Amino acid sequence: MAPSPVEIVPGCFYWPGWFDRGEQEALAEDLRQVLAQAPLFTPRMPRTGQPFSVRMSNCGPLGWVSDETGYRYQPTHPETGAPWPPIPARLLAAWRALAGSPWAPEACLINWYAPGARMGLHQDRDEEEFSAPVLSLSLGDTALFRVGGTSRKDPTRSVRLASGDALLLSGPARLAFHGIDRILPDTSTLLKQPGRINLTLRRVHRGEACEIPPC
Numbered sequence: 001m002a003p004s005p006v007e008i009v010p011g012c013f014y015w016p017g018w019f020d021r022g023e024q025e026a027l028a029e030d031l032r033q034v035l036a037q038a039p040l041f042t043p044r045m046p047r048t049g050q051p052f053s054v055r056m057s058n059c060g061p062l063g064w065v066s067d068e069t070g071y072r073y074q075p076t077h078p079e080t081g082a083p084w085p086p087i088p089a090r091l092l093a094a095w096r097a098l099a100g101s102p103w104a105p106e107a108c109l110i111n112w113y114a115p116g117a118r119m120g121l122h123q124d125r126d127e128e129e130f131s132a133p134v135l136s137l138s139l140g141d142t143a144l145f146r147v148g149g150t151s152r153k154d155p156t157r158s159v160r161l162a163s164g165d166a167l168l169l170s171g172p173a174r175l176a177f178h179g180i181d182r183i184l185p186d187t188s189t190l191l192k193q194p195g196r197i198n199l200t201l202r203r204v205h206r207g208e209a210c211e212i213p214p215c
């Protein structure tokens with residue numbers, strides 16, 4: 001049984017220290033292998049083409065990308081043209097334990113934050129299926145995460161997401177505005193360089209079938 005989480009705002013659940021140090025190290029190694037096949041790329045803002053400060057990659061049948069033409073999910077890497085590598089089993093196990101969803105995740109977005117990178121307040125709304133949650137897992141340096149309500153003007157709360165922490169945006173928080181204000185330097189020894197990795201597991205398509213046992 002998962003330890004009981006802290007509810008930050010209704011539907012936003014937080015499990016500090018979900019992965020222990022050994023699991024974090026194994027996960028970091030899984031991701032090194034994923035990134036060797038699907039290298040980090042720099043996404044760009046729709047229309048303006050302005051680069052994000054975060055670099056990205058993906059694993060799973062679909063990956064999230066952004067460029068001058070817009071945000072979308074696609075089955076291949078935007079630079080290499082290769083299919084995304086599969087989602088590592090350890091991540092699927094976390095989804096099974098925490099997501100409370102009968103559907104398998106189809107995409108795992110990998111965000112790389114160098115110290116100084118940030119992510120402005122936004123909603124995750126490029127998926128068709130909002131009844132499935134978004135599961136976020138953090139590795140490396142701690143981030144100051146902010147989450148509010150479904151209106152940009154709603155009040156927000158801040159949480160420090162440390163290495164090994166898990167957070168779920170579900171139910172009333174599935175479309176909550178959220179972002180990363182900053183990375184706190186020298187807060188973790190997990191990665192070989194300063195910075196942070198965030199993984200978000202997402203269901204993209206609406207599905208009828210129970211794809212992930214047991215359900």
Ligand SMILES: O=C(O)CCC(=O)C(=O)O
Nearest residue numbers: 109111124136180198200
């Ligand atoms: O880095 C994080 O904790 C959040 C990432 C995020 O919101 C996203 O990738 O949509």
Ligand SMILES: [Fe+2]
Nearest residue numbers: 122123124178
């Ligand atoms: Fe997001």
